[in-house]
Amino acid sequence: MATNNHYDIIIIGTGAGGGTLAYRLAQSGKKILVLERGPFLPREKENWDVKTVFNSDRYHNSEVWYDRDGNELHPGMSYFVGGNTKVYGAALFRLREKDFEAFQHCDGISPAWPLKYKDFEPYYVEAEKLYQVHGKSGEDPTEPFRSEEFPYPAVSHETRIEEVSEVLKSKGLKPYHTPVGIHLNEAQRYLSQCIRCNTCDGFPCLVHAKSDAEVSTVRPVMGQENVTLLTEARVLKLHTSASGREISSVEVEVRDPESRQVQVQQFSGDIVVIACGAVNSSVLLLKSANEQHPHGLANSSDLVGRNFMKHVLGSIIGVSKKPNPTKFQKTLSINDFYWGESDYEYPMGQIQTLGKVSKEALEGNAAAYAPLTPEEVATHSIDWWLTVEDLPDPNNRIRVDGDQIILEYTENNSESYDRLEQRWIEILKSIECGQSIMPNCSYFVDAGQTYTGRLPLSGVGHQVGTCRFGDDPTTSVLDLNCRTHDIDNLYITDGSFFCSSGAVNPTLTIIANALRVGDHLIDRMQ
Numbered sequence: 001m002a003t004n005n006h007y008d009i010i011i012i013g014t015g016a017g018g019g020t021l022a023y024r025l026a027q028s029g030k031k032i033l034v035l036e037r038g039p040f041l042p043r044e045k046e047n048w049d050v051k052t053v054f055n056s057d058r059y060h061n062s063e064v065w066y067d068r069d070g071n072e073l074h075p076g077m078s079y080f081v082g083g084n085t086k087v088y089g090a091a092l093f094r095l096r097e098k099d100f101e102a103f104q105h106c107d108g109i110s111p112a113w114p115l116k117y118k119d120f121e122p123y124y125v126e127a128e129k130l131y132q133v134h135g136k137s138g139e140d141p142t143e144p145f146r147s148e149e150f151p152y153p154a155v156s157h158e159t160r161i162e163e164v165s166e167v168l169k170s171k172g173l174k175p176y177h178t179p180v181g182i183h184l185n186e187a188q189r190y191l192s193q194c195i196r197c198n199t200c201d202g203f204p205c206l207v208h209a210k211s212d213a214e215v216s217t218v219r220p221v222m223g224q225e226n227v228t229l230l231t232e233a234r235v236l237k238l239h240t241s242a243s244g245r246e247i248s249s250v251e252v253e254v255r256d257p258e259s260r261q262v263q264v265q266q267f268s269g270d271i272v273v274i275a276c277g278a279v280n281s282s283v284l285l286l287k288s289a290n291e292q293h294p295h296g297l298a299n300s301s302d303l304v305g306r307n308f309m310k311h312v313l314g315s316i317i318g319v320s321k322k323p324n325p326t327k328f329q330k331t332l333s334i335n336d337f338y339w340g341e342s343d344y345e346y347p348m349g350q351i352q353t354l355g356k357v358s359k360e361a362l363e364g365n366a367a368a369y370a371p372l373t374p375e376e377v378a379t380h381s382i383d384w385w386l387t388v389e390d391l392p393d394p395n396n397r398i399r400v401d402g403d404q405i406i407l408e409y410t411e412n413n414s415e416s417y418d419r420l421e422q423r424w425i426e427i428l429k430s431i432e433c434g435q436s437i438m439p440n441c442s443y444f445v446d447a448g449q450t451y452t453g454r455l456p457l458s459g460v461g462h463q464v465g466t467c468r469f470g471d472d473p474t475t476s477v478l479d480l481n482c483r484t485h486d487i488d489n490l491y492i493t494d495g496s497f498f499c500s501s502g503a504v505n506p507t508l509t510i511i512a513n514a515l516r517v518g519d520h521l522i523d524r525m526q
Contacts, residue, residue, distance in 0.1 A: 007033040007228075008525060010250055010269035012235050012284075015083025016510040017494035018275030019213030020130070024518030026221035030525055033267060034227065035252060037234040037276075038079035040214070041086050047206040048199040050360040059087060059204055065458075068408040073458045075279075081231060082214030083277065084461055085507065089201035089330055090181040090210050091352060092133045092511075093504035094124050096338070097144045106346040107412040108391045110500040114470050114480055117144055123512035131181040131211040131511060139176030142335040155180050158326040161353065164382060165332055167431050178333045178352050179508075181211030196328040201355025230254060236264070237288045238272065238490070244292025246489045247272040271521060273491040275514075278308065278463040281496050282398045283405055285467070298467070298484035303477050305398035308409060309465040309501040312388040312417040313455040315354060317381045318428040319372065324382055329356040337420055338503060348420040349388035349503040357383045369451065377451070384424065388417040389503040392465055409457055417454075425450050464495035464506050481520045482513070493517050 008030035011018050022034050041059065046052040053059060059080075065073040078084050095117065102112040125148050127133075135150035137143060154177035157165055168175045184194035194209035208215050221227050232255040241248045249266045256263070274281045282305035286296035296304050330353055337348040362374035369377045391412050399406040428450060470476030473485035482497050484490045493514045495506050502509075 005033070005265070005267045007031045007267065007269045009033070009271045009273065009521065010035065010267060011273045011275060012250070013083060013275035013277070013281075013494065014081045014218050014229075015213050015275060015277065015494065016085050016507050017492075017514045018273070019082060019085075019217040020127075020511045020514035021273060021275065021493050021518050021521075022227065023130070023217035023221055024515055025521060026224050026227050028522050028525060029226055032227045033269065034218070034229045035233045035235055035250070035267075036079075036081050036229065036231050038081065039231050039257075041078070041080035041082065041204050043206055043208075045206075047204040048197070050199075050358055053087075053199075053203050054361060055364065063405075065405040065407055067457055068406065073407060075458050075460050077277070077280075077460070080214070081218055081229075082212045085212035086204050086214065087202055088212070088461065088507065089355060089505075090212070091330065091333075091505050092128070092131060092179050092181045092211075092508040093350075094144055095120075095502045095504060095509055096142050098339070099500065099502040103347065104345075105389065105391060105413055106416045107414075110347075110389060110391055113499045120509065120512050120516070121145065121147060123515045124508065126515050127508055127511040128179075130515075131216050131508070132183055133179050133181050133211070133508070134177075134184060135179035136177045139174065140333070140335055141174045142338045143176075150179065152184075153186070155182070155184060155328070155331050156186060157331050158328065160322070160324045160326045160382070161329060161332050164431065168334070168427075171427070171430070173334060173336050173427075175332050175334050178331050180330065181216075183209040183211065183215075198327040198329075198356045198358065200328065201330050203355075232257065235276075235284060238284065238297060239266075239288070240290060240292055240297065240487065242292075244290070244487070246487060269489075271489050271491065271525070273493055273521075275492065275494045277494050278466045278496045278498075279398055279405070279407070279460060281492055281494055282466040283400055286398070286400045293486070298477055298486045298490060300486050301474055301477060303394070303468065303475070305466050306394040306396070307392035307465040307468055308396045308398055308407065308463070309390050309392060309498065310409075310457075310460050311462045311501055311503070312349075312390050312411060312413055313459060313462065314386050314417065314421065315453050315455075316384040316386065316421065316424060316428070317357060317377065317451040318384065318425075318432075319377055319449045319451075320380050320382055320432060323379055324356075326356055329353050329383065337423060341423075344419060346416055347389060347503065348416050348423070349386060351420070351424055352385050352387075354383040354385045357381060372449075382428075384428075386417065386420055386424070387462075387503050387505070388413055388420060389501050392468070392500060398466055407457060407460075421452060425452075462495075462501070462506055464498035464501050467492050467496035468499050469497040470499070482517045491517060491521070
């Protein structure tokens with residue numbers, strides 16, 4: 001089909017990488033086409049319904065992927081304007097300075113990045129302003145250098161979490177306020193979009209008070225004449241010129257919002273940027289193989305899809321004797337074990353509070369909490385999230401077989417995760433016995449009980465690394481500006497460029513990098 005629409009730049013995807021890039025480039029005046037495979041996520045009462053959000057595909061795609069053994073995976077992918085940020089927890093951390101350097105872990109070496117923290121720091125500042133990050137410097141013992149204070153004050157702890165924070169401090173730990181991207185004004189609550197509800201972490205925000213990519217970057221530029229957003233526009237393939245050195249057209253399946261009929265259209269752009277998420281970006285490159293690129297576009301290094309990382313992730317539900325009426329619980333983090341501890345030389349990872357679990361979320365597995373009921377557990381629990389770095393491994397990769405997406409992945413750094421989990425359980429039990437918090441030692445026979453869970457392979461919310469950047473075309477897919485080595489007008493701005501994963505949520509780094517690449521593209525287009 002002939003090309004019928006030409007743009008200065010085409011951006012595929014509207015998540016943290018694509019949406020942020022569109023925001024940055026909109027000011028250039030260049031003609032921009034933004035393609036999003038999904039629609040706008042509907043604002044509806046079900047946004048705050050636990051069973052709808054977690055036990056249905058209403059806000060997650062129902063597609064099926066496969067593991068290396070052919071078993072089905074149901075990935076937690078949200079295909080809406082804003083991408084996975086529509087349902088993320090909005091915890092927006094900077095990587096530590098040492099995360100950009102080579103570092104020995106239990107199962108191998110986390111490699112150095114070709115750019116360092118200082119190269120990203122100015123863009124972290126901009127990213128925190130754009131996504132309204134609330135935080136407080138000086139509390140986190142691993143905090144990297146900051147040229148500016150957080151743009152918004154830290155989200156306060158509710159009473160129960162403040163108690164826990166103080167007891168942790170009394171034990172020599174250094175808890176700090178989790179940096180959170182929300183539209184909150186605690187000083188003037190009547191002006192605040194955020195209402196500090198218990199349906200934030202993992203939920204769509206009904207009141208648009210979460211700093212997701214749709215709210216923070218896409219909607220602010222939608223009205224500009226030079227920006228065109230096409231929703232329900234799924235990119236099928238990228239076509240190259242005869243030389244194979246440039247993308248000549250983008251083949252897109254577009255669904256008409258009124259008739260619901262589907263048409264295949266071709267668009268062309270001077271520059272094409274992929275921001276589909278680390279998995280789907282590599283899938284698109286692999287599916288676009290042609291004579292000039294028989295193993296997939298930009299894949300002369302055979303690294304497209306390799307070095308897939310998603311963190312080693314899990315939760316701990318700690319049952320306390322004292323009730324926990326907290327609503328907005330995701331305000332506390334601990335990095336004391338990020339780089340290990342005195343008798344363990346390897347990095348362990350990060351701990352943060354989760355969004356508050358509810359009895360509705362636990363009822364589907366009620367037997368696991370016996371003799372306590374789901375309501376008793378939810379009413380008395382403090383809920384934690386553990387993040388441990390997984391290392392890049394070329395054998396951990398994304399493959400395609402026809403229309404099938406295959407994740408070949410073997411977890412590493414499991415020992416570090418197990419140690420961090422056990423260490424935190426010990427601390428929680430010591431807190432449970434502390435008289436300053438728990439004077440009534442006979443309230444529940446199972447108080448002090450912890451329930452743990454490891455996130456399965458289908459949990460790919462932290463996906464990074466599948467098209468790493470670097471100077472050498474034989475050992476990287478992208479150059480330092482995130483342009484593919486093999487194709488002159490093709491860029492990637494999602495988490496694909498990561499060389500290592502660190503042990504904090506990757507979203508803020510993706511945002512910062514999109515702003516950085518945006519500046520490069522503005523210079524290039526001028």
